[in-house]
Amino acid sequence: MSVKQRPVFAGLTLMLVAVLSACGGGADKGDGHAGGKGGGKGGSYSQPHSDQVRGLYDAVRHLPRKTAKATRAHMVKECDPATRKVKHTSRSGSGKRKRTRTWYTTERYNQCHKVRKGSETYTRVVRPERWCVRLDDVNGKPQKDDRWFRVSPATYSEVHGKDEHARVKFEPRGRGC
Known part of the structure; x- marks a missing residue:
């Protein structure tokens, strides 16, 4: 590359980086957060990734271990x-x-x-012991009702003591029951 072409190449690279960062900044905005001017570095609006789910407590189910x-x-x-x-x-x-x-x-x-x-x-052992919790409005979405999650025995007993439709938040072991 000649000496005359280097500033042109550097300018094009700078423009490409600016365009890509402007386009890519709003792609991962998280749970329904509307745009707007972000004061953070890099223009990123995303929340830190977590496996936790939240919703309204609906029911619990305990399935004992099944053996044969x-x-x-x-x-x-x-x-x-x-x-x-x-x-x-x-x-x-x-x-x-x-x-x-x-x-x-x-x-x-x-x-x-x-x-x-x-x-x-x-x-x-035909079926291992399971503790399950059913939630409504999973992660704040009203269309996600009656979803079952497998949880630890400690989470099960903690949620089981709450009133129906109380807000709960936990980390599930699996989906379905």
């Missing part, structure tokens, strides 16, 4: 004595007089494997 009896093969470890041949080598001498001696020995060990011996009964 099932059977599976009972496996037992069985070992049989076995032997294997082990190769040994030793080297002696140097130069042209190098000599390698090889010999074999028999090593005894236990060869183990699992074998089926009958069957055993165990308790299988």
Whole structure:
């Protein structure tokens, strides 16, 4: 690039950055905040990201753990004595007089494997225990009513003590119940 082209290129780059920052500043305005002149740096109107939900308390539901009896093969470890041949080598001498001696020995060990011996009964978890809260007007949106959220037992007991349609805010473990 020649010396004459550098100021032109720098000017175009500066204009491009200014246009992109002006266009991109209002793209992430958060929860329905109207525009207006922002006094913040970079023209950003976005709220810090949080997984918390807020709304009006509607109902709670506790689903206990659901289990079922099932059977599976009972496996037992069985070992049989076995032997294997082990190769040994030793080297002696140097130069042209190098000599390698090889010999074999028999090593005894236990060869183990699992074998089926009958069957055993165990308790299988069909559904884990869940604590759920139903909210209306989720995150201030009236069209988002009757939404279920899975919560921790502590959040469940905290919300359960509140009046119906009280404002609550919590971090859910999952959606649905």
